[in-house]
Amino acid sequence: NAGVTQTPKFQVLKTGQSMTLQCAQDMNHNSMYWYRQDPGMGLRLIYYSASEGTTDKGEVPNGYNVSRLNKREFSLRLESAAPSQTSVYFCASSGPQRGAGNIQYFGAGTRLSVL
Amino acid sequence: QQQVKQSPQSLIVQKGGISIINCAYENTAFDYFPWYQQFPGKGPALLIAIRPDVSEKKEGRFTISFNKSAKQFSLHIMDSQPGDSATYFCAAVYSGAGSYQLTFGKGTKLSVIP
Numbered sequence: 001n002a003g004v005t006q007t008p009k010f011q012v013l014k015t016g017q018s019m020t021l022q023c024a025q026d027m028n029h030n031s032m033y034w035y036r037q038d039p040g041m042g043l044r045l046i047y048y049s050a051s052e053g054t055t056d057k058g059e060v061p062n063g064y065n066v067s068r069l070n071k072r073e074f075s076l077r078l079e080s081a082a083p084s085q086t087s088v089y090f091c092a093s094s095g096p097q098r099g100a101g102n103i104q105y106f107g108a109g110t111r112l113s114v115l
Numbered sequence: 116q117q118q119v120k121q122s123p124q125s126l127i128v129q130k131g132g133i134s135i136i137n138c139a140y141e142n143t144a145f146d147y148f149p150w151y152q153q154f155p156g157k158g159p160a161l162l163i164a165i166r167p168d169v170s171e172k173k174e175g176r177f178t179i180s181f182n183k184s185a186k187q188f189s190l191h192i193m194d195s196q197p198g199d200s201a202t203y204f205c206a207a208v209y210s211g212a213g214s215y216q217l218t219f220g221k222g223t224k225l226s227v228i229p
Contacts, residue, residue, distance in 0.1 A: 004158075033217075040124070042204060042221040043159070058216070090158050102147060102208050104217055106158030 002026050006091050006107035013081045013114045021076040021110050023091030031094045032074035033058075033104065034066060036087040043090065049074055081114045088112070118142055119207050121220025128227050134192035136223045138205035141186065145207035149217070150179065150190050153202045162203070163190070195227045 007022045025032065030051045035043040045058030049068040063085060065077045074093075078085055088111050092104040120139045128134045140148075149164035165172045165179040165188065172179045178191040192199055205220040 040221060042121075042219040043217075044219075045216060048216065092158075102210055102217070103149070103161050103164070106160065108156075108158050 004091055004093055004105050004107035006089075006110050008110060009108065010111045011113070013078075013112065015082060015114060017081050017114075018077065018079050019081065020078075021089055021091075021112075022073070023075065023107060024073045025091075025093040025105070026072065027093060027095060027105065028071070029093035029095040029105075030071070032068065033092040033094075034064070034074070034076045035090045035092065036060065036085075037090060037109075038087050046076065046089075078112075081112075083114045086112060086114045118218045119205060119220045121205050121223060123223060124221070125224045126226070128192075128195045128225065130195065130197060130227055130229050132195050132227075134190075134195045134199070134225055134227070136190045136203055136205070136225070137187065138189065138220050139185075139187045140207050140218075142207070142209065142218075143186070144209045145218075146210055147208040148179070148181065148188050149206050149208070150177075151204045151206060151219075153204065153222075155201075159204060192225075195225075197227045197229055200225055200227050 004025045033048040034046040044060045047066040049055045052071045067075045088109045090109050091107045094104045150162045151159035152162040153159040163174050163177050176193045181188045202222045202224045204222045206217045
């Protein structure tokens with residue numbers, strides 16, 4: 001059981017280059033999320049998709065775009081990468097769990113360096 | 116505006132000791148408080164969680180204490196082991212909007228020394 005799968009695991013970009021981070025989950029979850037993790041900053045929400053067909057901005061959306069391709073897949077795109085986007089990116093998903101709060105399951109992360 | 120404040124930033128505990136990590140929140144609409152554990156090179160994973168109608172929850176060596184009036188909650192790790200060395204994040208969730216956004220604290224790096 002794979003859970004949440006992110007690709008690639010590592011990436012080095014030059015300033016101005018574009019790339020798409022891929023995320024897929026096999027838990028039939030409705031909601032999916034993209035976070036970035038920086039030292040001393042915790043995890044900050046970039047974008048989320050509460051359900052297939054919807055996306056919303058999180059805390060730090062500038063410089064990013066997302067696509068909820070289908071229920072399984074949620075991609076994050078950097079159109080013109082900047083050094084400030086050097087970070088570890090995590091995708092997460094969660095299912096409807098009424099009465100039990102929300103449990104988000106995280107992928108292993110993509111480590112991105114922008115030179 | 117940081118809605119969940121976590122302390123300390125780092126913590127060193129002797130094997131067998133008690134590790135205590137504290138969090139405070141501001142938004143009284145939060146209705147679910149999970150703790151996540153993250154090992155180096157891995158994604159965070161849910162460790163234990165509590166709802167605000169309960170003052171304490173225990174799972175093995177891990178206990179959450181919750182003080183609703185003070186808007187504070189804490190994680191206690193009893194009999195800390197070197198394998199507990201990881202970064203711990205507290206979080207808060209508001210589930211009323213139909214999407215379950217987690218607001219994280221900035222994390223505590225725990226090192227348990229033999």
